[in-house]
Amino acid sequence: MTTRRTVLLSLALPLAALVPAEAASKLKLLDPDKDGTVDLAEAKAAASKLFDKLDRDKDGTLDAKELRGRISAKEFAAADPDKDGTLDKNEYMTIVEARFRAADPDNDGTLDAKELATPAGKALLKLLV
Numbered sequence: 001m002t003t004r005r006t007v008l009l010s011l012a013l014p015l016a017a018l019v020p021a022e023a024a025s026k027l028k029l030l031d032p033d034k035d036g037t038v039d040l041a042e043a044k045a046a047a048s049k050l051f052d053k054l055d056r057d058k059d060g061t062l063d064a065k066e067l068r069g070r071i072s073a074k075e076f077a078a079a080d081p082d083k084d085g086t087l088d089k090n091e092y093m094t095i096v097e098a099r100f101r102a103a104d105p106d107n108d109g110t111l112d113a114k115e116l117a118t119p120a121g122k123a124l125l126k127l128l129v
Contacts (some may be wrong), residue, residue, distance in 0.1 A: 020113055024113040043056060044097075079094055103124045
């Protein structure tokens with residue numbers, strides 16, 4: 001049992017190290033002022049660029065197909081108050097803001113690589129990169 005546990009730990013530790021490394025590399029993409037964190041303005045700027053990239057038909061909205069699974073059906077419905085089956089940029093930014101707050105448990109208004117590596121941080125990253 002000890003050998004099995006040792007083998008599992010030896011495999012798990014390098015994988016655990018990859019998660020923060022992946023978050024750190026994405027952080028560099030989202031951090032134009034190079035302060036080691038992403039604030040809400042930086043997150044919204046990245047989200048705006050991704051929104052424009054995903055809006056392939058250039059109609060100013062994203063439907064479920066264009067979003068490609070970045071948000072759940074429940075989240076989509078909640079963010080679509082006019083029930084037109086699409087999200088405009090303001091509706092999309094509402095989700096970004098909610099996910100940002102969820103990924104910021106210390107409420108300091110910034111996210112570091114450790115926070116981006118959490119499930120809430122990863123959910124936010126789906127809307128940014």
